[in-house]
Ligand SMILES: Nc1nc2c(ncn2[C@@H]2O[C@H](COP(=O)(O)OP(=O)(O)OP(=O)(O)O)[C@@H](O)[C@H]2O)c(=O)[nH]1
């Protein structure tokens with residue numbers, strides 16, 4: 540059902556059963572004594588190699604196991620291609636920590652013991668050529684004890700426990716929704732958990748289309764940049780800490796709410812960063828805003844020309860404003876200055892309209908605890924260190940000096 544609902548993505552299914560070790564001649568003769576429900580029955584090392592390759596974007600050959608004669612088909616494999624989503628299913632997939640560590644989401648399907656047994660009898664008699672007596676004997680001797688010893692204890696590792704299995708439409712919708720969200724996130728957000736891209740809509744794409752168009756008029760450029768900046772600012776404010784607060788509504792009832800973070804300020808990197816000040820003031824009445832001005836010397840070095848910051852900035856959360864993150868040099872210098880003034884890295888939120896991946900790498904590697912909020916991540920930088928596709932000289936376009 541999860542695969543069906545993810546129809547617009549590449550999804551592959553890998554069964555732990557494929558990694559059953561084939562039985563030797565001797566073991567085959569005494570098959571009734573073989574414990575197929577013990578973790579040792581699986582070649583977990585081989586499973587790890589295959590899953591590791593798939594995760595790194597390579598296709599793999601998965602063994603084919605024949606349940607009727609308990610052997611692997613030696614010459615045949617199932618080719619599994621690289622994919623967006625890899626589902627690994629099996630009764631003991633949470634047993635080995637190395638396998639668990641590969642997983643982004645662990646789901647335990649909780650099913651009633653009666654139903655489990657009924658399904659097993661039907662499956663083993665219809666699909667695997669066994670008789671009911673041998674199925675029941677195996678169940679009592681191996682299956683149930685192994686369930687109690689290995690499967691049930693592994694439930695504690697699950698992120699999600701689904702009662703009712705496939706009939707639980709709400710749980711399946713939630714899981715699919717979660718996978719969609721993860722797939723929608725830009726890869727850089729997965730690498731750097733402190734990078735946040737404003738959730739995109741066609742409305743946002745439309746505004747970006749306008750401000751990136753080289754033929755747009757200055758008033759329109761300013762108008763749509765302002766609207767986008769407002770969204771970035773609101774998103775950035777959402778990352779500030781809050782305290783709980785209760786108010787009494789006109790109906791006399793209590794509303795359990797939250798109170799905004801009090802000690803904050805803005806800092807704009809002159810000149811483009813100043814274009815973001817109005818949006819910040821519109822959201823945070825009377826907020827103090829400091830300024831930093833660098834002089835660009837070539838594209839490598841920068842010289843600090845001017846700064847004026849709130850005197851008590853070390854006690855505040857800082858919203859650092861600059862609409863373009865290119866190489867990251869300007870941002871890094873500004874962040875260094877703020878830290879020299881006593882602002883802890885984790886209290887800085889860098890707000891920007893567009894970012895180049897190079898700039899994100901440069902800032903996030905150096906300041907892993909700082910947060911970056913951007914409305915779009917572009918493709919990269921050109922030979923002149925300008926963001927591509929980008930939007931040209933932002934400051935000149937916004938302030939009409941182009
Ligand atoms: N975090 C946050 N604060 C908001 C928002 N909207 C309004 N504010 C207010 O903006 C204020 C931040 O501005 P400041 O000027 O730093 O607050 P202040 O308490 O007046 O302190 P001073 O800087 O000393 O004047 C917070 O106290 C909030 O009450 C919002 O969406 N998020």
Ligand SMILES: O=P(O)(O)OC[C@H]1O[C@H](OP(=O)(O)OP(=O)(O)O)[C@H](O)[C@@H]1O
Pocket residue numbers: 808809810811812835861862863864865866867868869870898924932933934935
């Ligand atoms: O990440 P970086 O490679 O440092 O590039 C980004 C910087 O470049 C732009 O400013 P610019 O120097 O064009 O000045 P301006 O703000 O006066 O237009 C932008 O506003 C950033 O400050």
